Amino acid sequence: MNSKELERIDSEKMYEVYDKWPQTAKESYEMNLEKFNVKDVDHIVFAGMGGSGTIGDVMSSLLSKDDIHVSVVKGYLLPKTVDSNTLVVLTSISGNTDETLTVLKNNLKSNAKFIAFS
Incomplete structure (x- = not known):
C-alpha cells in the first residue's frame, strides 16, 4: 500500500500518531510530573x-x-x-x-x- 492509498483510508492520519508511540512513550516516561x-x-x-x-x-x-x-x-x-x-x-x-x-x-x-x- 502506498502513502496515497493509506491517506485515502486514514484521512485523519492516525497512522502517524501510532508510528510515534515509542517516542511519545519515552518522552512521557522521562517527564518530571x-x-x-x-x-x-x-x-x-x-x-x-x-x-x-x-x-x-x-x-x-x-x-x-x-x-x-x-x-x-x-x-x-x-x-x-x-x-x-x-x-x-x-x-x-x-x-x-x-x-x-x-x-x-x-x-x-x-x-x-x-x-x-x-
Whole structure:
C-alpha cells in the first residue's frame, strides 16, 4: 500500500500518531510530573476507546495477579463500584475522544482520583 492509498483510508492520519508511540512513550516516561498519593487506591479504572483503550487491557492483564481490582471501560459509564479509593486513568490519543471526555465530565464530582494521558 502506498502513502496515497493509506491517506485515502486514514484521512485523519492516525497512522502517524501510532508510528510515534515509542517516542511519545519515552518522552512521557522521562517527564518530571507531580507525584500524587495512591496508597489508598484499591481499584483502578482504565477508560479509553480504540487504540487509546488498549493500555487498559494490557494493564488489567499485568495487574490481574495483584491484590487490586482493575476495570476497563470502553464506553460512557464508570462502574458503580467507583469510590474515593478508586483511581480513574483516562486515555485519549487525540484528546477529543467523546466517551473519555464524557466519563470525566460526568464523574468530576465523585470522590475518585483522576489522571489523564493524551
